[in-house]
Amino acid sequence: MSITDKSKPYFPLANDGWSKEDEATVTCFCGAVQLAFPTQGPGLVNTFVCNCTDCHMITASQFASNFTVANTHLKHLRGQDTLKTFAQSQTIASGNMMTNHFCSTCGTLMYRVSSGFPHWSILRIGTIDDFTLQHTKLKPQKEISLSNDWTGYVPSRASPKLRAWALGTSSTMAPFEL
Ligand SMILES: [Zn+2]
Ligand SMILES: [Zn+2]
Secondary structure, three states: OOOOOOOOOOOOOOOOOOEOOOEEEEEOOOOOOEEEEEOOOOOEEEEEEEOOHHHHHHHOOOOEEEEEEEHHHOEEEEOHHHEEEEEEOOOOOOOOOEEEEEEOOOOOEEEEEEOOOOOEEEEEHHHEOOHHHHHOOOOOOEEEOOOOOOOOOOHHHOOHHHHHHHHOOOOOOOOOOO
C-alpha cells in the first residue's frame, strides 16, 4: 500500500482514522481505542523525542516520539473503558508519578500523564493514523533526556542552544522534566 494514497488507511487493522485541517486521530494497534487531538496550539502543547530510560523500555526501542495535548482538547472517541493504567514514580527523574494508559487488548501505550502536569496527556506520534503528520505538523520539535554518551536523534538538526538545553547544561534554560 502506498502511503501517498490518502484514500486508503495507512494501517488497515483500524481503517477509520482521519485527519482534518486542525484535528486528527490516534488509534491503538487493534483498533479498539481511538482518540481525537488538535494538530495546532493551544491544544497541541509540544512535540518531542525522549531518550529517558522509561522511553527505552516502554517502546522496546531507543527513544519515544511524543506529543503533548491539553486534556481540555483531547477527545476519547471510543474504547476509553478498554484502557488500563499502570503508574509508578521510581524511574521518573522529577519524582513525579507517571501513569501509562494502554489498550488492554493489544497493549498499545496511548498516552502517559505525569502528576506534575495532570492537565496534559503525552501521546505517541507513532499512533497517529495519518502518517504524513509525523513529518509535518507533528514532527518532533525538540529532544529531551539526552545523556553525554548518546548523541540522540534530533541534535544533528537542532541548534547548539537547544542541545545544551536538552542536556541540562544550558545556563539560561532549565532542563525539561516530565
Ligand atoms: Zn488495542
Ligand atoms: Zn521519556
